[in-house]
Amino acid sequence: MIRSSPSGAPWRNFYGRIRGKTLRDSQKAYMADLEDIGLDGVDWDVNPKRELLDLDALFGGKPLWLEIGFGGGEHLVHQAVQNPDVELIGAEPYINGIAMLLGKIRAAGAKNIRVHPGDARDLMDVLPSGSVQKAFLLYPDPWPKKRHHRRRFVTREHLDPLYQVLAPGAELRIATDIQDYVRQAMEEAPKAGFLWLAERATDWRGPWDDWLSTRYEQKALREGRVPTYLTFRKPV
DSSP: OOOBOTTSOBOOOOOSOSOOSOOOHHHHHHHTTHHHHBOTTOSTTTOTTOOOOOHHHHHTTOOEEEEESOTTSHHHHHHHHHOTTSEEEEEOOOHHHHHHHHHHHHHHTOOSEEEEOSOHHHHHHHSOTTOEEEEEEESOOOOOSGGGGGGSSSSHHHHHHHHHHEEEEEEEEEEESOHHHHHHHHHHHHHTTOEEOOOSTHHHHSOOTTOOOOHHHHHHHHTTOOOEEEEEEOOO
16 A cells, blocks of 8 residues: 555655755845746645646757756756756755755756755656756765665655656766765666667766856865766667
8 A cells, every 4th residue: 555645645764964054145036037937837735646747838949958956057058058958957855955056046047957855756746757958966865874765865765756758868967976886776777778878988977068066076086086977868
């Protein structure tokens, strides 16, 4: 039997932080921007039938990219500015990270970002099959203890629905400084149907040409950890 909440949503354990330090007044002001760029129709309370989002109405048929867990938002904003003809959705439950992203969006004047302030699994419930052309999973929660590895995003619970919403030929990028996370990604992504694109060592040792180093990567480098950059593709 699958447990559900009063709203009808299935019970999904969520691991990780929702809130951190108290938001500054400026960050509280940024949160008001969610009224304009928050993604409607994802929350179970407003969409209990899980009707699919009308992406043509939302984005006018433009290519759609997805960043899962955008942290402070620097990479998401960078991609939006560099690719003005692409629409991007960022999914992140951490309130402090959302506030940082909204501040960066204001500063950059980016107009092609929408935000889901919650669990990416709920978002994938309502994205049409084959609708996402590129997805980013950058420095996800490592969950280093072995008993917690099932909480990592690179499990079939997450990869299967992600595979479903990606278009044929779509790219999945994963960056991490945790070598056991690399191991698990390399084991689980092919099981979900993804193809690993590396042909030589430089393909996973060096970042992508359009990469912007995040605060999490800079912390890893300061602490002596080596990043790995994995590129997968959904077969055509």
